[in-house]
Amino acid sequence: MLQFEGPVLARVELRPTLIHLTLDTSSLTxxxxxxxxxxxxxxxxxxxxxxxxxxxxAKRIAALLPLGQEVGLTWLAARxxxxxxxxxxxxxCGFALDRPAGNLLLVGWRSGLASLxxxxxxxxxxxxxxxxxxxxxxxxxxxxxxxxxxxxxxQTAVGSAALDDLEVLLREAIPxxxxxxxxxxxxxxxxxxxxxEELRLxxxxxxxxxxxxxxxxxxxxxxxxxxxxxRRGMRQACHHGPVFDLAELVI
Amino acid sequence: MNLEVELAPGHKQGLLLPNPVMPAxxxxxxxxEYEGLVEVERLGAIVTTPTTVRAQxxxxxxxxxxxxxxxxxxxxxxxxxxxxxxxxxxxxxxRWGVPVILNVAGPGPRAFAQVARRLADVQGVWGLELxxxxxxxxxxxxxxxxxxxxxxxxxxxxxxxxxxGEELAEVCLEAGANALxxxxxxxxxxxxxxxxARLLGRLYGRMVKPLALRAVxxxxxxxxxxxxxxxxxxTLEDALEFLTxxxxxxxxxxxxxxxxxxxxxxxxxxxxxxxxxEVRDSK
Numbered sequence: 001m002l003q004f005e006g007p008v009l010a011r012v013e014l015r016p017t018l019i020h021l022t023l024d025t026s027s028l029t030x031x032x033x034x035x036x037x038x039x040x041x042x043x044x045x046x047x048x049x050x051x052x053x054x055x056x057x058a059k060r061i062a063a064l065l066p067l068g069q070e071v072g073l074t075w076l077a078a079r080x081x082x083x084x085x086x087x088x089x090x091x092x093c094g095f096a097l098d099r100p101a102g103n104l105l106l107v108g109w110r111s112g113l114a115s116l117x118x119x120x121x122x123x124x125x126x127x128x129x130x131x132x133x134x135x136x137x138x139x140x141x142x143x144x145x146x147x148x149x150x151x152x153x154x155q156t157a158v159g160s161a162a163l164d165d166l167e168v169l170l171r172e173a174i175p176x177x178x179x180x181x182x183x184x185x186x187x188x189x190x191x192x193x194x195x196x197e198e199l200r201l202x203x204x205x206x207x208x209x210x211x212x213x214x215x216x217x218x219x220x221x222x223x224x225x226x227x228x229x230x231r232r233g234m235r236q237a238c239h240h241g242p243v244f245d246l247a248e249l250v251i
Numbered sequence: 252m253n254l255e256v257e258l259a260p261g262h263k264q265g266l267l268l269p270n271p272v273m274p275a276x277x278x279x280x281x282x283x284e285y286e287g288l289v290e291v292e293r294l295g296a297i298v299t300t301p302t303t304v305r306a307q308x309x310x311x312x313x314x315x316x317x318x319x320x321x322x323x324x325x326x327x328x329x330x331x332x333x334x335x336x337x338x339x340x341x342x343x344x345x346r347w348g349v350p351v352i353l354n355v356a357g358p359g360p361r362a363f364a365q366v367a368r369r370l371a372d373v374q375g376v377w378g379l380e381l382x383x384x385x386x387x388x389x390x391x392x393x394x395x396x397x398x399x400x401x402x403x404x405x406x407x408x409x410x411x412x413x414x415x416g417e418e419l420a421e422v423c424l425e426a427g428a429n430a431l432x433x434x435x436x437x438x439x440x441x442x443x444x445x446x447x448a449r450l451l452g453r454l455y456g457r458m459v460k461p462l463a464l465r466a467v468x469x470x471x472x473x474x475x476x477x478x479x480x481x482x483x484x485x486t487l488e489d490a491l492e493f494l495t496x497x498x499x500x501x502x503x504x505x506x507x508x509x510x511x512x513x514x515x516x517x518x519x520x521x522x523x524x525x526x527x528x529e530v531r532d533s534k
Contacts, residue, residue, distance in 0.1 A: 003511055041510070045317065046317055047508065048508070215313075217315055217317075217324060218507075220280070220285060222280035223277070223508065224326030225326070233306075233308065234329060
């Protein structure tokens with residue numbers, strides 16, 4: 001973990017409201033893993049904002065940033081090549097894929113998809129077969145196809161009933177999966193837990209990991225703002241997570 | 252430049268800090284969390300998260316609302332309890348050169364005293380800071396300090412609720428406190444209009460500074476004891492305002508979350524400021 005100035009290496013407008021920002025992280029001795037995050041200082045807001053990479057290389061990361069939704073992230077998204085961003089990280093515990101490689105099901109909802117893209121790349125490299133189920137309220141919130149690795153199987157549910165439609169897709173995919181990883185919260189995890197309980201005869205530890213999205217203040221595990229209820233007591237999402245075993249969470 | 256400051260005058264061992272800058276309780280964990288980002292040896296002291304006799308699970312979400320220039324945060328006093336703190340952190344503290352001040356919280360004298368009792372023969376704790384409950388009566392504040400004083404010879408600081416410093420300062424000193432911290436951040440509340448969920452918490456950030464300046468000034472005028480100022484300090488200039496008022500030391504809270512380099516910058520800046528003042532005064 002370091003505090004460093006990360007130069008912007010590239011800025012691509014994927015849509016009028018979605019920026020793909022690549023940052024130089026060569027100051028780090030070790031790159032992050034998917035699900036880990038950086039706390040980025042942003043002008044116009046008091047607290048740092050967590051930045052979850054959607055793409056990770058040895059000396060650079062990329063992030064998907066929405067324009068116009070939130071002051072801090074909009075400021076970040078407006079940075080241009082050559083400018084720097086004050087970053088602290090990598091922080092927290094990310095997704096962990098054990099061996100041997102098998103079938104990996106990724107389930108995403110809203111902004112949580114960024115971390116799953118980084119995980120998909122890691123998993124494909126490690127020999128996993130990867131399927132991504134994604135739900136969005138509007139078509140313009142979907143993952144730009146340019147960011148999807150070619151080897152990934154991708155299905156979407158879009159619209160006001162997207163979560164219900166996603167559950168249908170989940171029921172088809174869960175029996176196939178050796179591991180499931182999810183991000184996005186907001187009702188997704190209770191549905192995922194229920195489907196696994198039903199179709200896999202119980203939710204055993206090690207089967208599903210989820211990235212818990214909760215507002216953070218310090219990002220270092222000291223302020224207590226991002227507390228999450230788990231079967232082992234309260235845990236800090238920024239320090240013990242943000243990725244938790246689904247069987248461990250009290251949903 | 253010598254920045255040392257004595258924060259337990261009259262105490263047998265005293266509590267001499269290498270400089271007057273330290274984290275506020277609750278902003279820096281138990282000192283190990285910021286390893287790699289903050290050189291703890293450059294600080295005047297480490298003040299720990301408020302710690303109770305038993306582990307506290309704290310309050311449910313929501314716990315945080317960001318505000319302009321600050322935040323409202325309510326954890327319900329979540330902490331691992333004194334037993335686990337001493338097992339996990341005290342061995343490291345004992346190897347540090349920087350003084351560690353254990354912040355203690357509790358509902359009343361007995362709970363505070365129970366924590367103090369656990370500190371006998373513990374290496375690495377240099378003193379205690381007692382966070383007095385918000386609604387404590389004047390006599391209750393004295394009872395808390397006296398109960399802890401009866402259990403430990405360590406230097407004691409009493410951390411006073413921000414708006415009640417003048418009322419409680421004297422009784423805490425008479426009961427055995429060696430210094431006063433001003434103060435415990437003010438209480439606040441927010442309501443989510445959608446879910447009607449309430450967040451009860453404390454205010455941190457720049458907006459607290461004017462309140463803290465007023466509170467520190469009131470206590471400095473009233474008692475002859477070291478005052479440790481706490482509230483809204485983000486810059487060297489903020490720190491100098493409190494020191495100019497008569498505070499002996501300052502604590503940095505949420506500013507560390509914004510930029511972990513804040514305390515080191517303030518230490519360095521105070522050194523430069525004092526050098527310039529020395530040169531000016533010698534002319």
